[in-house]
Amino acid sequence: MxxxxxxxxxxxxxxxxxxxxxxxxxxxxxxxxxxxxxxxxxxxxxxxxxxxxxxxxxxxxxxxxxxxxxxxxxxxxxxxxxxxxxxxxxxxxxxxDPVVGLVREIRRKGARYGHGDALAGQVVALRVPYEVRAEVVADAVVRLVATQGGRATVEHGEPVNLRPVPAPEDPAPLGPDAARWALLRPAAHDRPRITADHLVQREGNPLFRVRYAHARVRALGRNAARLGFDAEPGPVDDARALLTPLADHPRILSAAATHRAPDRLARHLVTVADAVLPLLPCVLPVGEEKPSAAHRARLALAEAAGTVLAGGLSLLGIDAPEHL
Missing domain, CATH: 3.30.1360.70 (Arginyl tRNA synthetase N-terminal domain)
Incomplete structure (x- = not known):
């Protein structure tokens, strides 16, 4: 279960x-x-x-x-x-075993894991000001509403019903991915930081951690194939730290769509990345060690996290790189 x-x-x-x-x-x-x-x-x-x-x-x-x-x-x-x-x-x-069941569900649904019907049949009309952050947030909300069976439309003019605190400066110099992250991760009532910190490839940068975790998972899959083994869902010791955020993903998507809050998804992706990174060093065999059922199960769990990270980044309009 x-x-x-x-x-x-x-x-x-x-x-x-x-x-x-x-x-x-x-x-x-x-x-x-x-x-x-x-x-x-x-x-x-x-x-x-x-x-x-x-x-x-x-x-x-x-x-x-x-x-x-x-x-x-x-x-x-x-x-x-x-x-x-x-x-x-x-x-x-x-x-x-909850790990086995959850991993199988994520593998079966793929990028649609977490999609639901909380907004089935509803049309969400968004009216936003002519401002870059409002435009980016509205674009993400359109994607999120679709995951819950609804449809969102975007118009400009009064009365505005989606007005996040504007960016203090033009985010374009950060590049498309870092700019979107800088505008989407803060809650709507918080002023976004438009700084080069979003470009730094270090653990202190949440966007880097999310994209790095995804790229590492994909690299592990390629290396496992070279070693001659595939992922296979199975019990994983000490998996609870990752199991909880993966299981919570459908609720997060629903809440982000219902409350027009892509920041909830962005912060959730950081939680998933931080939970999967400690697992990655023990996914592949070391030295003369042969691939075992435990390695296949860890790889399957890591790939499930990678699926959630890739799907979440896509909904935010951010690239999920295979290499980083």
């Missing part, structure tokens, strides 16, 4: 509780699951009970128990424990 599938399972449990009359709330569109926090247990945890407590008019622990009862017998779930004020801690069946 992948984190995305687990999220849907929790959502179904909430819907069943509403249908049974035990919870009187509006069923949310999605449920976020993540690694358990301090004092938690199991494979994943969710705060859905705390989110529903106030609208349900019940204590969070009571809401958690209601949801827990409907999760306990769900396929792929071994145990559910309520901790703290109402956290649901979920343990998966031993034979259900």
């Amino acid at each position: 992948t984190p995305v599938e687990l999220s849907r399972t929790v959502l179904r449990a909430v819907r069943r509780a509403v249908d049974d009359g035990e919870l009187k709330v509006t069923v949310p569109e999605r449920v976020v699951v993540s690694e358990p926090g301090p004092g938690g247990c199991g494979d994943f945890a969710t705060t859905i009970a705390l989110q529903l407590a106030r609208p349900a008019g019940q204590p969070a622990r009571r809401v958690a128990e209601i949801v827990r009862a409907r999760l306990a017998d769900a396929h792929g779930i071994r145990d559910v424990v309520v901790t703290g004020p109402g956290f649901l801690n979920i343990s998966l069946d031993a034979q259900v």
Whole structure:
């Protein structure tokens, strides 16, 4: 069971509780699951009970128990424990590996991983001023809205409904990719920095880290082919740091599209890059070591991250280089 599938399972449990009359709330569109926090247990945890407590008019622990009862017998779930004020801690069946399921899903969907229907059938009309940052943000929003089944149009003139803080100077000297990053990564209410820092090829440059991580993943795939082995999804030790942001990608895309906020996607790509980079040195065999199932599984996980990075950069209108 992948984190995305687990999220849907929790959502179904909430819907069943509403249908049974035990919870009187509006069923949310999605449920976020993540690694358990301090004092938690199991494979994943969710705060859905705390989110529903106030609208349900019940204590969070009571809401958690209601949801827990409907999760306990769900396929792929071994145990559910309520901790703290109402956290649901979920343990998966031993034979259900979340890394395998998630990697397979990303490999199957490719660049469309994370696309959904949150805006299906909707037309989002964007009215922007004649200003370079507004134009670039609107272009990214058009792409993001399309990932959620909607369509966005862009017009100029009043009344403006998309007006990010303008760039303090012309970003064109940075080149197309760094200029777009400089304009898109800050939140709309923040003034972008138009400096040469965006061009520096060092770890301190977030754009460099994202593009470098993608290029490294692609290089590992080429080197693995030369060594005679391919990626194959499988269990990976210490994968949780990368598993969480990869599983969160569909939620990030939906939020970025719904709130017209490409900065959310840009920052998420930095999180994915920072999580995959520590994995890369152990993907290929070292010295006389022979390729093993562990190497194939690590390569598959790294390539899944590369798919997310490439897809995200493309939505921002930024090139994802194969070599860097």
